[in-house]
Amino acid sequence: MKTFEEINKKIESRKAVVLTAEEIIDYVDRKGLDAAAKEVDVVTTATFGPMCSSGCFLNFGHSKPKIRMSEAWIDDVLIYCGVAAVDVYLGATQLRHNDPANMYYPGEFRYGGGHVIEKLVSGEKLQLFGLSYGTDDYPRREIRTWFDIHDLNQAIMVNPRNCYQNYNVAINCSNKPIYTYLGLLKPDMKNLTYCSAGQLSPLLNDPFYETIGIGTKVWLAGAQGHVYAEGTQHSPTCERSPNDVPTEGAGTLALTANMKDMKPEFVRGISLIGYGVSLSLGIGIPIPILTPEILKRTAVKDREIMAPVIDYSRDYPNRSGRVLCRLNYEQLKSGEVKVLDRRVEVGSLSSYPKALEIAHLLKDEIKRGEFLLSRAIQALPRSQAMKTLEIREKEE
Template structure:
């Protein structure tokens, strides 16, 4: 684990999910106290996904609507959920598909809510409510797009429908294990407003440069500049007059692939849109101001 720092975290919960979905066996060893109705103290057995009568993937926070661009202004390397950050602002990491990110194309949650049918892990899933840390009151630009982390989705789907192509265990050095999830949300163009929202480009989506070497870990809300996703995807941004190389933690190539898969499934009648039965908490917005 992290006893020998920075830990490599070669195998964790996300890797178990990937292995199960890939049809591999996983070894279970469990120990517990007995009760009158459950007398076993321990259990050792190999399991595959087929051995489970039901298997649900439930993620309480997915599809974050914008997120920080992480840098490190301290004098030592820091290992974070945003990846390894070199000292003295020598690299910058970000995590969003930008112009293909679902909640950036429906920034006021007009079409996304409880019951929305989605692409999840290669199968069909559903939005089951807004996710943890959902914050629609974050500052927004004139196009309605948040300038800081804002909305989130809670999602759920049948793990037995999913594919290891879209669920991958991730080892984050010095931080821990996670699960990379392929997520796609169909957004119907219901009116002119939705056409304007979904036409957003990387050059019109901005986020904040945040220091993870000192500020973030100490709860200091401070920004060191605002950058567009066009700048981030160019491979270099400027922070305090210094050129800094950038790297994404999410894959834009995979985002395009998910969009194409979802489009083809809709056209073939294999995927149907579902109107939400309840809307996310949101804020008032008008293009007219």
């Protein structure tokens, strides 16, 4: 048994023993659980993939004369102005003004909120255009100017849902191609897409949120941030394997960090043909090895983590709840799987090499004494299910 304080002391004196969630698997096999739990202080987990529910609050400072922006765009991407005068929220999936979307199906979706966020973090110049109705104290009614992230007072990423604990594997059982947020799915189950770092993924290494909670410090695209709330759609009450690992979406995290500290290679705008734009993000979360039980959970292997295969042509859009089968991540990573007795080629939207790079970067930061762990100030809910939206009349 160790405490947070003991682990942080070891980190400060650069003596902490840190392994990635990939390295820990063989380590526990070799040393045995109890001996390994005594030696290892921290296991680093990570993921890199599309996380649509992401965005940022920006504060521009005041022009002379001042404006209270009521509508505004950055690089022609609409930003939300329903907060204070020069505070805005920029969402990852917002399309650029005049993007034809899916009018000429399938649309290309070349540029949007995710790309603006990538440019911001890269330090590139962007154009702000804002309108206002004008007030006595904020008389300016229009503004057009150029800025980069260094000109802003604050650029704080605030992501309502990141790090889905597990995720659907998408397949297409229909006879025509479909375009989804998991990419192009060819007809007749020719391919499928998964999207998880599997054995490296943060919440798959802490299935009951024993160490990751509100207040936990995280590595968000290179910046030190933290979990500020349960993620939206956090639904821990779900099907789980005997090892307690969810076999479907389950838990999520709401994360925040200062974008001025982020590294651009881990903040990437994406264009999904026929679907839209989004943002791919790199996230690392350290797990303190307080007990052998916590260590055991971090030693989970790809073949022990099951994901549900869902038909995105009918079952997903119609919320039927049907699962065609379950596959583990070792099977998925083999490149070819069997679904309903058919051979199916596998693609992924989550980057394992990037996740591994992040797990190592975080490991190095901890070993150098630059990243201390923080105890959660509040646990994530461990029992609640996801509600649905029912369409009803006012009187019902």
